[in-house]
Amino acid sequence: MWSYYPDLLATPVPRYTSYPTAVEFGEDVGADDYAAALDRIESATPVSLYVHIPFCDQICWYCGCNTGAASRTQRLGDYLTALRSEIAMVAKRIGGRARVQRIAFGGGSPNAIAPVDFVRLLDRILTVFDVSNPDISIEIDPRGFSAEWARVLAASSVKRVSLGVQTFAPQIQQAIGRVQPLTDIENAMASLRLRGIDAINFDLMYGLPGQSLADLDATLDETIRLAPSRVALFGYAHLPAMIPRQRRIDASNLPDHKLRFEQAELGFKRLTDAGYLPIGFDHFALPTDPLAIAANEGRVNRNFQGFTDDDTSILLGFGASAISKFPDLIIQNEKRAGHYRDLIGEGRLAPTRGVMVDADERRRGAIIRDLLCRGRARIDMSFSDAARIAMTEFEQRGLITWQGHDLVVHASGRAYARHIAAHFDRIRGAFHDSGRAT
Numbered sequence: 001m002w003s004y005y006p007d008l009l010a011t012p013v014p015r016y017t018s019y020p021t022a023v024e025f026g027e028d029v030g031a032d033d034y035a036a037a038l039d040r041i042e043s044a045t046p047v048s049l050y051v052h053i054p055f056c057d058q059i060c061w062y063c064g065c066n067t068g069a070a071s072r073t074q075r076l077g078d079y080l081t082a083l084r085s086e087i088a089m090v091a092k093r094i095g096g097r098a099r100v101q102r103i104a105f106g107g108g109s110p111n112a113i114a115p116v117d118f119v120r121l122l123d124r125i126l127t128v129f130d131v132s133n134p135d136i137s138i139e140i141d142p143r144g145f146s147a148e149w150a151r152v153l154a155a156s157s158v159k160r161v162s163l164g165v166q167t168f169a170p171q172i173q174q175a176i177g178r179v180q181p182l183t184d185i186e187n188a189m190a191s192l193r194l195r196g197i198d199a200i201n202f203d204l205m206y207g208l209p210g211q212s213l214a215d216l217d218a219t220l221d222e223t224i225r226l227a228p229s230r231v232a233l234f235g236y237a238h239l240p241a242m243i244p245r246q247r248r249i250d251a252s253n254l255p256d257h258k259l260r261f262e263q264a265e266l267g268f269k270r271l272t273d274a275g276y277l278p279i280g281f282d283h284f285a286l287p288t289d290p291l292a293i294a295a296n297e298g299r300v301n302r303n304f305q306g307f308t309d310d311d312t313s314i315l316l317g318f319g320a321s322a323i324s325k326f327p328d329l330i331i332q333n334e335k336r337a338g339h340y341r342d343l344i345g346e347g348r349l350a351p352t353r354g355v356m357v358d359a360d361e362r363r364r365g366a367i368i369r370d371l372l373c374r375g376r377a378r379i380d381m382s383f384s385d386a387a388r389i390a391m392t393e394f395e396q397r398g399l400i401t402w403q404g405h406d407l408v409v410h411a412s413g414r415a416y417a418r419h420i421a422a423h424f425d426r427i428r429g430a431f432h433d434s435g436r437a438t
């Protein structure tokens with residue numbers, strides 16, 4: 001049983017897919033900083049690539065992604081042309097000094113483009129970058145997934161496919177604007193497995209309108225039956241002021257905080273009972289999955305796609321709104337697809353906002369990452385006294401403990417990990433540069 005302490009969860013905190021977070025990005029950091037960071041890449045540096053496809057065949061009401069309808073073929077074609085140009089431009093600037101280890105296609109729905117366009121994109125990457133035996137992954141909308149796509153992914157040596165599932169309950173699918181019969185998921189899995197792609201992830205959600213514990217339990221039943229190698233169980237964030245498409249969702253029957261907490265706990269219990277290893281606070285992996293192996297070896301990392309076994313320190317993002325990350329810089333491409341196309345068309349790099357990461361932020365980021373990914377972090381001396389004071393409430397309730405200078409989050413404190421980590425955030429946390437508590 002997880003213990004529910006609403007006072008400890010009262011303050012909203014980021015998901016920390018990066019630190020500093022996107023809220024801290026400013027327009028004073030842009031293309032020149034990106035160019036300088038690319039120029040600083042040393043020979044044979046491992047890098048990961050992320051390619052953003054901001055299109056979907058159908059737009060779901062709950063979705064917070066930067067995506068739009070794929071119905072205008074001219075716009076889509078122009079975007080893909082720009083994307084290929086950006087990939088070539090960045091590769092030319094790097095001049096062969098980067099070794100690409102991973103390539104992730106996300107969105108949006110990468111399968112909103114034609115399979116042949118996906119092949120052309122991948123071909124561009126393989127042609128202009130130094131790539132050998134890359135780990136290639138892709139996000140897929142099961143509603144538009146065809147046998148042709150499965151064949152193309154297998155022929156392209158794609159290793160991992162992430163399926164947007166969210167819920168199997170038909171009435172909740174209606175309520176969130178994503179009607180997706182169970183057979184769509186079953187067919188997508190069958191055709192992927194038929195072609196040897198077994199590394200399949202399900203994205204699920206709790207906290208959805210009208211969703212009961214029984215609804216979530218039934219979705220978990222189907223999930224366990226279908227046995228994807230990974231599951232990510234996210235809490236729905238209803239933010240209609242920031243995400244206008246969410247205004248179509250009836251907010252009157254959204255689960256309250258306590259029910260959301262119980263839903264997260266139910267997901268944890270059902271999936272771990274079924275043999276999945278918990279990764280961080282919302283991912284689960286079968287023991288043979290590379291993410292579970294990385295967790296057992298203390299190698300889990302966190303990036304914009306969640307918990308990962310990716311250990312590269314440089315991520316290059318391509319496409320509108322894509323984020324690139326370097327040890328001392330996090331930077332985002334222009335969000336609007338049309339403006340992004342214009343920048344690339346003018347031969348310019350596309351980042352328009354970002355944040356420089358100084359030594360203090362790197363130190364804080366490492367603590368936040370370690371708490372979220374590994375459940376423990378070494379707290380250096382300058383934070384130590386203040387951290388012990390700030391952690392008192394968590395410690396008294398048995399959610400954390402201290403082992404020397406290590407702050408250890410107990411299994412019972414997993415649901416509080418982000419709130420514990422947020423204390424080390426320079427803006428939201430309890431410590432100034434000197435380490436004194438505020």
Ligand code: SF4
Pocket residue numbers: 055056058059060063064065067107108109141164178
């Ligand atoms: S298919 Fe995925 S990316 Fe597209 S709108 Fe729905 S949730 Fe968002």
